[in-house]
Amino acid sequence: MARREADRTPQPSRSVAGTNLEFTRSHNRRVVLDTIRRLGPVSRAEIARETALTNQTISNIVEELEQAGFVLAGEPKREGRGQPSIPYAINPEGAWSLGFHVDHSAIIAALVDLTGKPVAIREIPAQRPSPRSAAPALRQLADELIEEAGVPASRLLGAGVALPVRFGVGAITTAGPTTLPGWDDPDARQHIAEALEQPVQIENDAMAAAIGERLHGVARAIDSFVFLFLDEGLGAGVFLGGQPWRGASLNAGEIGHMIVAPNGKPCPCGNRGCLERYLSLSAAQEFLADQPGAPALSELDGALSAPVERWVTEAAPYLAGAVNILESTLDPETILLGGLAPAGVLASLIEKAMPLPMSVGSRSGRSLPRLMAGSVGHHTVVLGAASLPIFDEINPRFDVLLKH
Ligand SMILES: [Zn+2]
Incomplete structure (x- = not known):
């Protein structure tokens, strides 16, 4: 995958400034579009203050984006004696994007507008789908969603596929029960792209959810964060300096297999005491299976039962420990906890993890809590998957500059 090479480029520092050289036009376009996304509705003067681009450059790009239908001009506002300023915002109907969440038993598909809002969602059962067996189903779902929403196919940016995948043969979790094999093959992406006749990106579920959170969720204005993704296992999507951090082999964030209890419970990866x-939900289910009369986690709605509270009380110190480790290694602005667990369970885990152990994250003058709730629920991953093509279109990338 060409993206893999690009993803290995050095990560940038915090601030994303524009540059006025002609060859960086596509970078500048992303900088302007990203500024309108984060701050919109926003005037050209405000974009100039934010990006350090010249007024002329911004005018040209905004005009181009408006003509392409990506941004909408609002009513001119008169402030003081000068020219009235025009506020610009992302045009939700400027483009659409497809997302697929593939897992062991189902495929969820979503069509979202340019602001990430879902306009159609479908779900079908599937049995441990491979790229080859899933491709016709993905095509059929895509056609149905596009027809249902009445969206012109020419305005699609592409498709994102998110699933429990780890890259590289022999990687520890390819053998585990929580991943799907065959999707880390470079041919998989090509195969799906041919079936859909769209550009396709494949991403692991935790990183897709983190990208969705960065683009449309609580991390919109947070450059450095860790999104802890609690599902059957435990993964993390890491953002540093506004860029996803994927690591040398694209497997960064595989924190579920950090050893936190020497000689602890055996793990399918071969080690003992993995986080x-x-x-994780499988740890919770295992705990609840030993508790007479305990409800299945999937049946939880509203108040937590006493057995679930007992599991949360047991698990919360491990969450607190993970926060301490992640803060000590990455120094993020905050850590988000989200995923496929019921919202009440995640909220209770956060509450019971307090007070967090001391770390560099205990600094005074913080504007964000050290640990907070992120997106949760059944559609978190599919909406993250659908955000991949949009993120690719909008996010300023430094490798664009480095290539010249
Ligand atoms: Zn393990």
């Missing part, structure tokens, strides 16, 4: 053996 996800204590902090």
Whole structure:
């Protein structure tokens, strides 16, 4: 995958400034579009203050984006004696994007507008789908969604596929029960792209959810964060300096297999005492199976039962420990906890993890809590998947500059 090479480029520092050289036009376009996304409705003067681009450059790009239908001009506002300023915002109907969440038993598909809002969602059952067996189903779902929403196919940016995948043969979790094999093959992306006749990106579920959170969720204005993704296992999507951090082999964030209890519970990866053996839905289910009369986690709605509270009390110190480790290694602005667990369970885990152990994250003058709730629920991953093509279109990338 060409993206893999690009993803290995050095990560940038915090601020994203524009540059006025002609060859960086596509970078500048992303900088302007990203500024309108984050701050919109926003005037050209405000974009100039934010990006350090010249007024002329911004005018040209905004005009181009408006003509392309990506941004909408609002009513001119008169402030003081000068020229009235025109506020610009992302045009929700400027483009659409497809997302697929593929897992062991189902495929969820979503069509979203340019602001990430879903306009159509479908779900079908599937049995541990491979790229080859899933491709016709993805095509059929895509056609149905596009027809249902009445969206012109010419305005599609592409498709994102998110699933429990780890890259590289022999990587520890390819053998585990929580991943789907065959999707880390470079041919998989090509195969799906041919079936859909769209550009396709494949991403692991935790990173897709983190990208969705960065683009449309609570992390919109947070450049450095860790999104802890609690599902059957435990993964993380890491953002540093506004860029996803994927690591040397695209497997960064595989924190479920950090050893937190030497000689602890055995894990399918071969080690003992891995974090996800204590902090994950499968750990919760295992705990509840030993509790007479305990409800299945999937039946939880509203108040937590006493057995679930007991599991949360046992698991929360492991969450607190993970926060301490992540802060000590990455120094993020905040850590978000989200995923496929019921919202009440995640909220209770956060509450019971307090007070967090001391770390560099305990600094005074913080504007964000050290640990907070992120997106949760059944559609978190599919909406993250649908955000991949939009993110690719909008996010300023430094490798664009480095290539010249
Ligand atoms: Zn493990």
